[in-house]
Amino acid sequence: MLRINLTPWMLALFVYSLSAQSSTSPTKKEHLPIRIITNNWASQKVISHIVGNIYQQLGFNVSYVELPTEGQWYALKYNKADIQVEVWEGSMADKYYQLKKENSIIDAGRYNATTREEWWFPSYVKEQCPNLPNWTALNECAALFSDENSNRGIYYAGPWEKPDRARIRALKLNFKLISLNSADELWDKLTEAYALKKPILLFNWTPNWVNTKYQGEFIEFPDYDAECETVPEWGINKTFLYDCGNPKSAWLKKVTSRSLAARNPCALNILKNVNLNNAQFEEIAALVMIKGLTIENAAKRWLSENQSLWSNWISKECR
Numbered sequence: 001m002l003r004i005n006l007t008p009w010m011l012a013l014f015v016y017s018l019s020a021q022s023s024t025s026p027t028k029k030e031h032l033p034i035r036i037i038t039n040n041w042a043s044q045k046v047i048s049h050i051v052g053n054i055y056q057q058l059g060f061n062v063s064y065v066e067l068p069t070e071g072q073w074y075a076l077k078y079n080k081a082d083i084q085v086e087v088w089e090g091s092m093a094d095k096y097y098q099l100k101k102e103n104s105i106i107d108a109g110r111y112n113a114t115t116r117e118e119w120w121f122p123s124y125v126k127e128q129c130p131n132l133p134n135w136t137a138l139n140e141c142a143a144l145f146s147d148e149n150s151n152r153g154i155y156y157a158g159p160w161e162k163p164d165r166a167r168i169r170a171l172k173l174n175f176k177l178i179s180l181n182s183a184d185e186l187w188d189k190l191t192e193a194y195a196l197k198k199p200i201l202l203f204n205w206t207p208n209w210v211n212t213k214y215q216g217e218f219i220e221f222p223d224y225d226a227e228c229e230t231v232p233e234w235g236i237n238k239t240f241l242y243d244c245g246n247p248k249s250a251w252l253k254k255v256t257s258r259s260l261a262a263r264n265p266c267a268l269n270i271l272k273n274v275n276l277n278n279a280q281f282e283e284i285a286a287l288v289m290i291k292g293l294t295i296e297n298a299a300k301r302w303l304s305e306n307q308s309l310w311s312n313w314i315s316k317e318c319r
Helices: 006-020 040-057 069-077 089-101 123-127 164-170 183-196 258-263 264-272 280-289 295-305 307-313
Strands: 034-038 060-067 082-089 105-110 116-122 153-157 175-179 200-207 214-216 252-256
Touching: 034 040, 040 060, 040 082, 040 264, 040 280, 040 307, 060 116, 069 089, 069 252, 082 089, 082 264, 089 105, 089 116, 089 252, 105 258, 105 264, 116 123, 116 183, 123 214, 153 164, 164 175, 164 183, 200 252, 252 258, 252 264, 258 264, 264 307, 280 295, 295 307
Parallel strands: 034 060, 034 082, 153 175, 153 200
Antiparallel strands: 082 252, 105 252, 116 200, 116 214
16 A cells, blocks of 8 residues: 655645635635546546645545546536646647637646647657658658558557548548547557567657657658648648648646636646646656556655645645
8 A cells, every 4th residue: 555654744734624624714615526637648647636636635625527638628618627637739729729718718827848749650660761750751651551451551549639630631641540549559559569660650749658668759740830720722732721740849738617716716726836847747657657556546656756846836825
């Protein structure tokens, strides 16, 4: 069993939380749970539980709501959930900007980490296709990524919102897309291919634990521009949208429902202070994906080993 030694500060916090439960403080007045969204990849789940554990130590009631990324926006807008700890520009910007413009969510700040989400291949593939990572090499080497019955390459995508089929069409790539149901299925494909040094092309992102274990590169598509998604005449294909890649140094944000901000400003202020860099994200995901801890135990391990960091996230008025 994993044990967390209570420091004097944590003990004082615990005593405070007990007394606060009978208080009429406006941060506790409704006693409603803080509903934290969990998605289907390791860092998001662990960070959700890290934040949830901090709230629980302060005496707040916490629950977790497992949702696909496309379903989380309805929940945030209509007060079915309160917090999303990982909003990625590369795959969630459209919905984020839409709800932000409607004033339906609150931006709780961005991390120091920058992100990239893109097609990815193991480094050993360059021995057989030396013009990679340039995207024009994909058609030159499509047969390397094919199955036994075709010379058409295969790209393995995840279950998230990405315009990959539109990109294949716009850039006239000789590839078919196979969607997998989870990040775990992606990594199973990668592990199997890596062991055999078999060419594989799949969706990957950074920060991600994969980068601590496997050597590889992102495909370099034409540079992203917002007009690539809205103006057909913008890029090399004058008919279709999405003839570009994804943003290369994109933001990573946290958001909340407006309901949470109204009923629990302390919870919102703490979330605004939560901040991590790329290396910290990868370390958190690796606790599950490499070291084999459960989500709950990974969160507890990280809290135990990083108290000096997360204790500064708790604003004075919430202690």
